[in-house]
Structures are given as structure tokens and as C-alpha cells.
Amino acid sequence: MNFVGTFWSLVPPIIAIALALITKEVYISLFIGILTGALLFTGFAPVATVETLFEVMTSKLADSWNIGILIFLVFLGIIVALMTKAGGSAAYGNWAIKKIKTKKGALLSTFGLGALIFVDDYFNCLTVGSVMRPVTDKFSISRAKLAYVIDATAAPICIIAPISSWAAAVTGYTSGDGFSLFLQTIPFNLYAWLTMAMVVYISISGRDFGPMKKHENAAKKGDVFCGINEEVIEQPSPSSKGKVIDLVLPVAFLILSCITSLIYTGGFFDGVPFITAFSECDPSLGLVFGSFITLIFIFILYIPRRIIKFKEFADCIPQGFKMMISAILILILAWTLGGFCADKLEAGAFVQNALHSTSIAEAIFPATLFIIALGLAFATGTSWGTFAILIPIVTAVFPEGSRILVITISSVLAGAVCGDHISPISDTTIMASAGAQCNHVAHVSTQIPYALTIAVCCFLGYIVAGISKSFIATAIVSVVLFVVAMYIVSLISKKENINEKEAK
Template identity: 55%
Template sequence: MKTKSNMKKTWLGMLFVVVLVATAMATTAFGGEAEAVEYTSNMYATAWSLVPPLVAIILALITKEVYSSLFIGIVVGGLFYANFDIKLAYLTIFTNSTDGGLLTNLSDSGNVGILIFLVILGIMVALMNKAGGSAAYGRWATKAIKTRKGALLSTFLLGVLVFVDDYFNCLTVGSVMRPVTDTHKVSRAKLAYIIDATAAPICIIAPISSWAAAVAGVVEGMNGLELFIRAIPYNFYALLSIVAMLTLTITNTDFGPMLEHERNAQLNNDLYTTEARPYAGADAEAEVVGNGKVIDLVLPVIVLIACCIIGMIYTGGFFAGESFVDAFANCDSPTGLLLGSVAALLITFVMYIPRRVLTFRQFMDCLPEGFKAMVPAIMILTFAWTLSGITGLLGADVFVASILESSTGVLQTLIPVIVFCIAVFLAFATGTSWGTFGILLPIVVPIMPVGSELLTITVAATLAGAVCGDHCSPISDTTIMASTGAQCDHINHVSTQLPYALTVAVVSAVNYVLAAAIQNWFINLPIAIISMVVVILVIRKIYGAKELPAE
């Protein structure tokens, strides 16, 4: 008999096939008419351009169902772009007649690299589960990490160590720490929050990361990496997200929907709380057939980290003579992750088969299992990329940029907080932090005095706002990755993280006003940290201490 979980996976697979068949049919039927032409929607660069992503986001939060919500948002965007011409809308959504369609996104080398990286990660997790490495690690970790607080802090520490790329961070930390947090009855929603709060926020303040490379690449006329490093102490949202997470963990505080998830996990041993649990039973379904040891999980993960770093610097020209930092600055992150993960999978094969941890047949059986586990993430990412692409066709970025340009005449001390709020909204609506600072930084940098502290603060506000909006958005790829890494229902992750992200955002906004007035990070950063801790303590006072079972 099929379980509810298996039926849902079958339904998702069928839906994905239907979408791909529709794409193929559209390409075949209209291929001759799908050539790119000069075309501008009547709604281009107007407030209407923000409606499709907002429709998808609002529907997802109301219905708690992300696939149909994203697809409806895509359809609305396609109709808007085509001025309600149904045939043109169909071509826009499903073919490569534009830069934002489904086929265009699925044929983009960077996107394909991320999808293959996802699948290989799923395969490696399936392998480690079947070999018994995950179970052995779980038994060891249960003895070594004796408290919930220790489990949460260990997850945070691993997230800090895996700082080179947010996608890699989300999936690796989730795979390694799930057995530990499950043992200590940490809800999947809380695990997803810890993963998300140590992915983008860590990467955006790490000088050696794919994010630093992306920022340095869009700043013209000055040393982008130097400006990025100077902006780190003013990147309040990233820094205060880490402060908030540590304060919440150390003081044992939760609030909003997260409080219900955590109480339910600890008192009722239910890690999911709601009926939406796409990954429930996934580990149980993965039969352990090998006598794996802790090294059979730890070594593949270490190899994966090393190979992905090597892959990234390889694409940046490190082995052609570039310095390590320059190689990161010029790297092709999706290609590097793909190369690294393939190498890690091959090395895992060499580790397992000769030692007879798994037979060749058992190893091969994990390939479709890993792919099946990643179907929800692949579906959401594909739809999210398409929605973001169509939003770009509608000129949402141009509309938001015009708002920023029109605000440059206001009092200079308000510029950083205005930029922060605009970046939050743009990243929330489009689901991309890279796209957000890629749009805003070329506008922000020229309007500020060259070399000034205010320029540094405003650049930091742009980066912070981009990460904040990305954190809050259900259509963000990193938010999707965090849900996947924690094996948490995506909407549960979004709804539980949102109050935390908004709390940090409000504190950050206030501190950007203060930073523009004081312009000294030695003073501003301690004020920001203290204010964040005080806010968390006030919230703890309002909600009261949680009633937890004795550990």
C-alpha cells in the first residue's frame, strides 16, 4: 500500500513530467514563432510588475501550498507580459522565446549545474543512509552532544565553517546535523531556521565566498572586494541575524509560530507539527544495509567540501596562475559545485565498494532514490526561477530602481535606511539577493561621495536588505534550499522564520539611521548588537520561558 508520503512524491513527479511535456510541445508547435523579437509589455516598469510575485507569495502563505501558488504567479506574470494575449503568454511561460521562460531557465547552464548538484547531494545522502554512516554518526553524536542547546550550537558552528557558498551550506549542514537535532527533539522548522540564518548571513560577511565574488563583480570604478570588506561591520542584518539566533538559543527563547513547532517537538515528539510533511519517513524508508561507521559519513562530507572548494577555484583560474582570492572572485559557483560534487561521488564510490560497505547494485539503487528525494526542491526552484525571470521581463527591477533614484534628494542620513527598505522589498518580491544587489549597487555607488564612510554604510545597507528580503521570501532559492536541507515543509519554514527575520530587520533599520548619523562602526556595531540582545530579552519577557521537559 502506498503511504501518503509516497503518493505525494508520485504526484510531484507526474506534475514535473507534465510541465516538461508541455514545454516540449510548446517548443515543437511554436518553435518557428518563438524567435526573440523586440517587445515591451504595457505594464513594463510599473507597479503592476510586482503583482505576479506578490500573488504567488500571498497565495503560498494563505493556502500553505507552494507549487500551485508559484505556477499561478507565473501565469499571471505571463499574461501581464503578453498584454493578455493567451498564445504569447503561453510562449513566454513555456518556451525560450524570452529570457524568463521555463525552457530558458531549464537550459541555463548555471541553473542546470545547481539542479545536478542538488541531485548528487540527494544521492550522497541516500548512500550515507543506506551504508549506515548516518546511523553511526547519529549514535556517536547522541553520546557526544548531550543537550538540545549543544545540538543547536553545533549546527550553528558547522554552518559558520561551511561558509564558501550558501547552497552548499544549506544542504551539507542539514544532511549532517539532522540525525543529531532529531535525537534532541528539535523541530524541523527550527533546524531550517538555524541553517538559513547561517547560510546567506555568513556568506555575505565572508571575504572568501561566492557572495563576496558576486558583490565585487558588480561594483565598478573601485576595488569591489575592498569595499565589501569595509562594509562588513555595517552589514547589520547579517550580523544581527547571527546575534539573534545565538541569543534565542542560549536563552531558550522562541516566539510566533516557531514556539508551537518547538513545543510540539519536545512535548509530543512530533518534528513537523502540521499535516504538511513532505519528507516524513524519508529516513525510515531508506533501508540500512551496510555496517557503516562514523567515517562513512564524515569522510564523504569532508571530501565533498574540499572538492567543491577546489572546483570553485578551478573555475576561477586558480590553477592557471590566479591567486586564491582572485580565483574565488572570478569563480563560476554552479559549475564549481557541480564539478566538486561529481568528484566527491566518485571518491565515495571508491570508499564504499572495495570495502564492501555497499554492493555495486546497492550503490546504484541510491541514484534514483537521491533524485526522488530532491523532486520537491527541483520543482520549487524551477518555478521560482521562472517567476523571477518573468518578473524581470516586466521590469520590476527598473521600477524599484526608479524609486531609489527619486529618493536621492532626501536628507543623506536617511539614504541608508531607504536603500535597506527598498532592497528588502525587491529581494522579497523577486526571491533573489544576488539580483537585488546587482541592480541596486550600480545605482547606489555613483550617488554617494567616493571613499566616504556613508558610501560604505549604504553599500552595507544594500547587501543587508538583499539578504533580509531573500530570507523572508517564499520564492527565494536559498530559503528553498534551507527547507530541503532540513527536510522541512517549505511553507512551515517560511512562516516560522518570518517573525524572526522581521524582528532583526526592524532593529537593523533603526541602526542604519544611527549609523548614518554617527558613521563610526566601532560605536555603531556594539550599539546594534546590544539593541538586538535587548529586543530578544524583551520578547522573552513577553512570551515567558518555555516549559520544556528535563533533558
């Protein structure tokens, strides 16, 4: 039986995700999903299955984009280790405690920092996590909550930022003036706006629900890991000479160097216009350049001032690598699983054929594409891959310049980000876990109820958008739906509080 291009192409990630959520063991679950994909592709031939499995894995490891991301991860791990060793993180944490007086302030500060780092989601997750961990720990905020705030800010802020690696990716998948089309989708990207609104609401109100409440209750008792701490990596002992500037300057330089490196790879310094350079940049290579330059800057900043010794600087290199081993392993397995779905079993072809063979009314097309994009991104773990599959279909169906084209592409972007947000095999979700140093399955299981709450509001909002084609009508209905959803959340939170008191 031929499983290529059929519904079976989605079965491997479904198995991996289900097992991860049930067993709480992400590595074995991903490997079983990969093995399932290899068995389906080879028709259950044992020798061919093993050969194909390692062929796909090595091809993903040989991919220049993936290698760049892994190098960036290692460099960023080294940067974090150096800032910790120099005492910059501790000094910033002490300073933040004096300036940030409440748990609410700590969460909003995390959200604000994430909103400022809009260039790239990987960069966002890891930088915000390393800077804010000491602060959120001191205010007894669970690592799962920190991971949620990081994850709910990273991709949503990147997908509505005109200058970001995500904007560059979307622009590349559209025909004609892709950048202008992307700008028009920003107001209609309901998932991005509503998710950020939910982060603010949850941060201010403190009304958690579902598995997150358990983690927050444990954090109030001093256990920010809720008893799950296998992801914790021993940090280097900090220097007593460190100052706030020893964290702020490297982070600021990292942001500046990464932006500069991104436009460099797009040809800006060869005369290419800024916007064009950003849309045609190589994010993977740009992030590697930016992080490497930052390492040199940190060496010059720390060593002459004797904040740390040369040997201590060298010792932080393997320490930083160790901090990222878990994220690297999960990424490699997730990429391999995605390779089987996309390249071998052709999940994209299955979705394309299903869409072409189905007659969908124009009015409900945006809502339908939102659900399809959500499911595809959730199953494959890639929003960019979802963009590549669905955006060309949408642009072929609707005329260029039409309002329905803008709305439908917005729904695809929103659905893809939502699916990516809740998928255990998404690299952005993996980065958020790594940045918060939170157990990966704990992060996913605690944020799924939050993300799905917003997804329901988005689905209904896109029905209104498809019918009215009006931003004002869509915005009003979406805000009303959000308010109703948050009211329900408050009721659920209150009920859980009552049940906890009665249980005691």
C-alpha cells in the same frame, strides 16, 4: 495598458507569496504568480500568455547556471542517500548523541557546522541539513527550527566571508577594487551579525515565539513535523557496517573538492591569484565538479571495504534524485516567476526609476536602501539580483572610498539577505527547507517573525550609521537594540507559556 517597468511588475511575486502563506500550497501559489506575470506582460492575451509562460520557463531551464545548480542538487541528494545507506549518518547520529548531551548543544552544533561551511549557501544548507537531521530529531527539535538555524546561518555567514561565492558576486557588481570594498562592508553588515547572534540566543535560551513555538511544542511530544510531513522522503535502510568516518570523510572531501573546483573555474591553476580566482569563479560549475568528484571518492571509499554493494550504490542514484524533486520543482517555478519580474516586467527598472526620481537625505540613505533591498529581494526571491540592481546605483551616487559608500552598500547587502531570507521564492530558503526536509511554507512562516525582529534593529542601526558614520556608535546602538529585542522576545515567550498553561 503597459505594465512593464511599473509597480505592477512586483504584483506577481506578491500574489504568489501571499497565496503560499495563506493556503500553505507552494506549488500552485507559485504557478498562479507566474500566470499573473504572463497575463500582465501580454496584456491578458490568452494564447500569447501560454506561449510566454513556457518560453520563460524553458529559457530558465536552458540557463547554464540554473542547470548547474540542478545537477549539483541531484549529486548532493545521491551523496546523502549513499551516506545514509552506508550507515555513516546513523553512526554519526549515535556518536553525536554520546557527545552532545542537550538540545542546546544540538542547536549550537548545527550553527557551528553551518559557520564552518562558509563557501556557498546552497552547499551549506544541504550539507548541514543532511548531517544534523538525525541529531536534532533525537533531541526532539522541530524540522522548522532546524530549517531556521540552517537558513539563518547559510546566507549570513556567506555574506561576511571573504572567500565565498557571495563575496565573488558582490565583488563583480562593484567598480574599482571591489574586493577591498567588500571587506570594508563586513563590520557594517548588521543583519548578518545580529541574525547569527539571535540564533545563538534562541538556541541557548530556548525562548521561541510565534508559529515556531507551536512547532517546538509538537516536537516535544514526538512530532518534529508538527503534523505536516508531506516533504518527507523515505530513506534507504542503513548498513550495520557504517562508521562515523563514512560520513565525516565524504563531507570533508566535499568541502575540499568544492573549494578546489571553485578556484579551478576562476583560473587559479592557470596562474591567476587565489583571491582573483575566487572572485571570478563560476560557483554553479564549481559545485557540480566538486560534488561529482566526491561521488567518485565515495565509490572508492565504500565499495572496496564492502560497506555497501555495487547494486546498492546504483540504487542510491534514483533515491537521491527523488529526495530533491520537491526542491527542484520549487526552484524551477521560483526561477520562472523571477524571470517574469526581472526580464519581462522589468522590476529592476521600476526600482531604479523610483530611486532616481526621489530625493533622499544622505543620513537616511542607508536605512532607506535597507528597506528597498529587503522589499526587492523578498518580492523577486533573489539577493544577487538585488545586488545587481542597487549596488551600481549606490556607487554612482557616492564617491569611491567614502565611508557613506561603504555603509550604504552594507545596508543593501544586509537588506537583500534579509529579504532573501524570508522570501518563499528564494532559492536559499528552498534549499534550507530541502536540507531540513521541512515543509517549505512551514519553514517560511516560522522564521519570518524572527527575521523581521532583526530587520527592525537593522533599520534603526542604519539610521545611526548614516548620521554618525561611526562603526563604534553603530555597533553600540545595534547591540543595545538587539538586547532590547531579545528581552521583548523573552516576555512574549513567557506570555505564550502562561496562555498555554491556562488553556490546559
